[in-house]
Amino acid sequence: MNIKTGRKGITLWEIALFTVFLAVAGGASVFFFFLNSDDMKRAQQKFAWVQNINDMLDEVSNEIANSVQFEHPFNGSSRECFFRTAGDTGALVPSVFEEGFVFADGSLTYVTRNAAATTGMKRLGRFTNPLVTNCRDGKFTRVSPGRLEISFKADSPDGSVTSREFTRVIQLRNQ
């Protein structure tokens, strides 16, 4: 017993503080369990999938927007698009060589075509061909002379998301 202060036991204030700390610790541990849970992992995988497709669409949009001459869906919509690009020096590549994107066999592919054949490219930026798999109803729509719209529906690889719709509007800068 401390005679000087005359305190005995713990005060109400200390009990309250202890309870608060206990609640915070309990809440934090529950939260960390939640962060480690399967639900959270699935949500992260789904988000990563969506973000990857959007990054890929950024690349595709960039490629199409900077095309020198946009050839194929001149009007209306199509499952494929073709355009002429500039070479590394800035000169226009001869018109028999065209690049394009094709929705075929449930996937989006980056292709090049010349007078003889259409062949798949190895990769577009950091994305390898096919750029998207498990996609349906993909089409390129020429909304107006300066505007192209890409839209498709895709299913995630693990089947947790079905027919998520992706749409991009592209301003064709050189038309």
Added chain:
Amino acid sequence: MSDSAPRSMFEKLLYVGIATFFLWPFVQLWSIKAIPVFESDAHLRASVALENLMEGALSRPFERSYNSPFEPVPGCEDLGLVGRVEILPHPEFPANVLVRAQVRWGMFPLTKNLSLEYLRARTRP
């Protein structure tokens, strides 16, 4: 100082400081719309819708519009996403046009905005 004495102003300030120290990173995360767990998918969809709005605006002929009302974005009705495009002459550079696209979603106290600005020559090259 006895136990029952009220907290001094200095101690109260200390508590406010400690609370701010803990909460400030979350406030910052909220202000940049980047709280990682909540609604990142909604945020992604909103940013794509914003890009689409901007690209659509750039591909149309310019028409001056300022303070135009927000309109629902097609395809994002479930989010309650509304967007608008403003096109105005640049206040400082008369040869340029400022195109600003904005999207907004969420209920009042937690509303989020994203905006994108683009500067273009008045006449196309």
